[in-house]
Each structure stands twice: as C-alpha cells, then as structure tokens.
Amino acid sequence: MASNITAGNFSQNKNLAIALGNNSATTLTLVLASVNQGAWAGTPPKNGSTYPPANYFYAVNIAANSYDALSGSVKFELASGGFLIAQWTWEPGTPLRVDAYCDSDQVQIDYNTINSQSNSATFQITVTNE
Secondary structure (H helix, E strand, O other): OOOOOOOOOHHHOOEEEEEEEEEOOOOEEEEEEEEEEOEEOOOOOOOOOEEOOOEEEEEEEEOOOOOOOEEEEEEEEEOOOOEEEEEEEEOOOOOOEEEEEEOOOOEEEEEEEEOOOOOEEEEEEEEEEO
C-alpha cells in the first residue's frame, strides 16, 4: 500500500511526473490511476475524469526520499474504442523504465522520458490521430 507522502520540496524527493497530452480527436476517460510504490503528490488523479481533445493529464508519483522506489500505472478508455495504458518502474540504483501502449487503431501514441538521469523526471506521452 502506498504511503501518504506530502510533496514538500521536490528537490528533496525522487519524483516522476506523468504528462499525457491528448492531441487526438477522441476523449480519454481515466479508468484507473494507481501507484504501487511511492504516492501521488498533492491531490491524486480522479478515476472517471475526462480529457477531451487538446487537453492533458498531469500527475506526479513521489517517493519519501531519493533512495525509495516509484512505480505505478494509468489506464484510459478512449471514446472511439480501446484502452491506453502507461506504466513505470524506478527502482533504487536502476534506470527509469516506462512503457505505454494502446489497442486502438484510431489513435497512435508516442512516449519518452525527460531528465531521467536526475531525481526529477517526466514520463511524457502524446496521443495523436492514426
């Protein structure tokens, strides 16, 4: 179970921002947002939230310190049909690992990481029309 960690000063904590930009023509609905290690910084993402075209999802998974692990996933349902799932794992002393996939033929996704060599990285996902 994830602990209740307050964000405080991000420079003191390992954190991973999950940033998903919806540049497609379909609305995304958050089905599940979960952290297995660490906690959500601030207000956790709310299941059932919708992200219409030209909007974005943003949340931060934060650890108590730079030596703790982070992991979690987010799952979105596409109004045009299908699901998008993004997941991450960042164990102490290992590189950040991310993966994202979508089972819809209506959209495509691209993803990358930013600043993954630091304690404050971003998992960036972009959704576009196929």
